[in-house]
Amino acid sequence: MSESTTDTGLLDVVIVGAGVTGIHQLYRAREAGFSVRLLEAGTGVGGTWYWNRYPEARFDSERYTYGYLFSQELWEEWEWTEHYAGQPEIERYFNHVVDRFGLRSDILFGTRVGSAVYDEDRGTWTVTAEDGTTLRTRFLVAATGVLSVPFVPDIEGRADFRGEQHHTARWPRTPIDFTGRRVALVGTGSSGVQIVPAIADQVADLTVYQLKADWVTPLNNRPITAAEQARLKADFERIRATLDTSPSGFLHEINPQNGADVSAEERQEFYEKIWNSPGFTKLTEHYRDMTFNPVVNAEWCDFMAAKIRGIVADPETAEKLVPKDGGYGARRPPFGTGYFEAYNRPNVSLVSLPDDPILRITEDGIETGAGLREFDIIIWGTGYDFGTGALNRLGVRGAGGLPLKEYWADGPRTYLGVAAAGFPNLFFPGGPHGALGNNPRYAGDQVEFVHRALLHAREHGHDVIAVEPAAEKEWTDLMNSSDSxxxxxxxxxxxxxNIPGKAVSQLLNPTGRWKLQELIREVEENDYATFDFSKARRRPA
Structure with a gap:
């Protein structure tokens, strides 16, 4: 174990995860003078944007709504080249932030956490990594993210395949040469929609295995002009104020108009405008009643279906690409560039898994009822164990040795999506029950809340911060009862x-950002009454 990873003293804060949330928490801890270390399983920073480096991986949130707002100087000195930045640029940004604020010296890379055990008497956590690194800390912040643990379906014979296999969320740092290769892509979520057109002109053939069609709409990305750069820099205070209060976490303007209140001709003109609008504006700036008025939603879906049929030349393939099991917004919508157009290439084909399910993986390829297709590479774009996946793999044991994974067996139980009863001094900003929009903005609210709670504890001489069980129950019940x-x-x-055997439960915050912010204000104004601040029974050894 190297000298830099053997701090035997008690730290104030240990953070797990060097993604957008963990870096933010590290910055605040350093700024406040806390002794802190951040443990990161990878060899670099960026979290999702470190691990996801597949071809054409990029934001589908505008880059300036995703970055940090805690420094005007940072905002003004960093220039993004596109409205929706690609992975290499995003990774450079996070490295710039870490070096700009001197945070790298407090990050232990290649350090995957294997266990985190709470000592009730001393009010401390012992965090042990798989390489043997052990740190003791007063407060543990698990900034592990909701999109951290890739999911690969357990299909017979998968281990027997003699070619290459890659999950989009664990893409190798060395670029893959697709030239002349026979490639299978399993999964057509956001990652799959991005990767199809990115490799279609390189491969010998590409077969896409689709479980469910999604309402894919154009990302409509473009470079940021010099005039736009100047406006963005000049408007920092206004932009920050908007993003700090926006319910979606975007700069988008809410459309107050209902589709039911205008003529059919006006709606068609509006749908064309929305189709050509960028990214998530197709949800956030759509008619106010689009998501809950079934007539308007169905009409918008009919419009999109006509677009798909107009782009994809083969009618049979086009019909497979038109969703039949839900309106727009029923699942997280992907945004693509040239996705439907790729199916007009003679070397790209689509397999609808409900019609022709995978039977097994063989040494040479993928076998369905229609027969065996041979491949050199299989790409798994099959998503994540969302929300609780990473937290449940940290080996967290709270008061009385209670495993977090066991405590959450029927779904997460949280308070404000940031803490759990029975797990004192543990916080997980950016985890389950936190967001319903642009994740970094919601997680940023939670980071700042955690930071202020730590300052409050320090100022009042407290060692232990524990959530009151009644407060946890009230918040969790609210999350689970707000599906409507x-x-x-x-x-x-x-x-x-999507995870076999996992309890089906609410993992988002359906009440939205304003409710989260309202309760955070109430907690702080009421002197953290929903938390128990106390001193540890014994001093650390």
Whole structure:
């Protein structure tokens, strides 16, 4: 074990995960003078944007709504080249932030956490990594993210395949040469939609295995002009104020108009405008009643279906690409560039898994009822164990040795999506029950809340911060009883329904950002009454 990883003293804070949330928490801890270390399993920073480096991986949130707002100087000195930045640029940004603020010296790379055990008497956590690194800390912040643990379906024969296999969320740092290769892509979520057109002109042939069609709409990305750069820099204070209060976490303007209140001709003109609008504006700036008025939603879906049929030349393939099991917004919508157009290439084909399911993986390829197709590479774009996946793999044991994974067996139980009863001094900003929009903005609210709670404890001489069980129950019950406020189907990964054996439960915050911010204000104004601040029974050894 190297000298830099053997701090035997008691730290104030240990953070797990060097993604957007963990870096933010590290910055705040350093700024406040806390002794802190951040443990990162990878060899670099960026979290999702370190691990996901497949071809054409990129934001589908505008880059300036995703980055940090805690420094005007950082905002003004960093220039993004596109409205929706690609992975290499995103990774450079996070490295710039870490070096700009001198945070790298407090990050232990290649350090995957294997266990975190709470000592009730001393009010401390012992965090042990798989390489033997052990740190003791007063407070543990698990900034492990909701999109951290890739899911690969357990299909017979998968281990027997003699070619290459890659999950989009664990892409190798060395670029893969697709030239002349026979490639299978399993999964057509956001990652699959991005990767199809990115490799279609390189491969000998590409076969896409689709479990469910999604309402894919154009990302409509473009470079940021010099004039736009100047406006963005000049408007920092206004932009920050908007993003700090926006319910979606975007700069988008809410459309107050209902589709039912205008003529059919006006709606068609509006749909064309929305189709050509960028990214998530197709949800956030759509008619106010689009997500809950079935007539307007169905009409918008008919418009998109006509677009798909107009782009994809083969009618049979086009019909497979048109969703039949839910309206727009029922699942997290992907945004693509040239996705449907790729199916007009003679070397790209689509297999609808409900019609022709995978029977097994062989040494040479993928076998369905229609027969065996041979491949050199299989890409798994099959998503994540969303929300609780990473936290449940940290080996967390709270008061009385209670495993977090066991405590959450029937779904997460949290308070404000940031803490759990029975796990004192543990916080997980950016985890389950936190977001319903642009994740970094919601997680940023939680980071700042955690930071202020730590300052409060220090100022009042407290060692232990514990959530009151009644407060946890009230928040968790609110999350689980608010499905009607969410547009997502219970069959989506936002409920954990994609993971065999996982309890299907609410993993988002359907009440939205304003409710989260309102309760955070109430907690702080009431001197953290929903938490028990106390001194540890014994001093650390």
């Amino acid at each position: 406020m969410s547009i997502f189907q219970r069959s989506s990964y936002f409920y954990g329904a």
